[in-house]
Amino acid sequence: MPKLELLPAVDVRDGQAVRLVHGESGSETSYGSPLEAALAWQSAGAEWLHLVDLDAAFGTGDNRTLIAEVAGAMDIKVELSGGIRDDASLEAALATGCRRVNLGTAALETPEWVAKVIAEHGDKIAVGLDVRGTTLRGRGWTRDGGDLYETLARLDSEGCARYVVTDIAKDGTLQGPNLGLLRDVCAATDRPVVASGGVSSLDDLRAISLLVPEGVEGAIVGKALYAKAFTLEEALKAVAA
Numbered sequence: 001m002p003k004l005e006l007l008p009a010v011d012v013r014d015g016q017a018v019r020l021v022h023g024e025s026g027s028e029t030s031y032g033s034p035l036e037a038a039l040a041w042q043s044a045g046a047e048w049l050h051l052v053d054l055d056a057a058f059g060t061g062d063n064r065t066l067i068a069e070v071a072g073a074m075d076i077k078v079e080l081s082g083g084i085r086d087d088a089s090l091e092a093a094l095a096t097g098c099r100r101v102n103l104g105t106a107a108l109e110t111p112e113w114v115a116k117v118i119a120e121h122g123d124k125i126a127v128g129l130d131v132r133g134t135t136l137r138g139r140g141w142t143r144d145g146g147d148l149y150e151t152l153a154r155l156d157s158e159g160c161a162r163y164v165v166t167d168i169a170k171d172g173t174l175q176g177p178n179l180g181l182l183r184d185v186c187a188a189t190d191r192p193v194v195a196s197g198g199v200s201s202l203d204d205l206r207a208i209s210l211l212v213p214e215g216v217e218g219a220i221v222g223k224a225l226y227a228k229a230f231t232l233e234e235a236l237k238a239v240a241a
């Protein structure tokens, strides 16, 4: 059985690595230099980095230069998220050398464009399904954007390669992942799913690992690492078994 991939998160707001609670603008705790954080996860053995431009997601500017600098400094695979909504932002994201990008708002607001870029870029495109209940949220998770399962069916039919699934109610709370949601999404699609939001302990990661046979491929870990609930080395060991 393949092991669960771990993606330590670096979310960037106003040039700083931050953690939010429920993804809400204004709830951030700052953790300093994004580059230092990313290099620390890389040194600790990460194979992936989940890198988010929160200002681009919220429409409060962007950290494009810094994001490119961080992505460019990584020897590991980078998943880039936040505010990628048109040809220019997609081009800039892919030009960082990242392995793949997450589209969120665009999948809700400009489905034709998303279908086109999925056809052009294949598995370089993942779609972030960020939900409250089963309602998708866009624009930095501030606006409702339709039904999760209807959108999933549409994206599946367009050939979307992978989904990053976040329960916003869990994100940044250290309350544990929504395993039921992950199971339900895996049952609704044959594409790999990356779990995001709420991981608080090594047991949470072991519980997500048990969903690998159902289709969960990876888990994004943010707050738990910054709060030192466990180290990345411990997390990698926990999912290696």
Ligand SMILES: O=C(O)c1ccccc1NCC(=O)[C@H](O)[C@H](O)COP(=O)(O)O
Binding pocket: 009, 010, 011, 019, 020, 023, 024, 050, 052, 054, 057, 081, 082, 083, 104, 128, 140, 141, 166, 170, 171, 172, 173, 174, 196, 197, 198, 199, 220, 221, 222, 223, 224
């Ligand atoms: O990814 C986005 O585009 C995004 C937009 C608006 C608010 C938050 C956003 N992402 C947050 C993340 O991807 C978190 O890093 C991730 O869910 C980790 O959560 P946690 O382990 O609970 O800190």
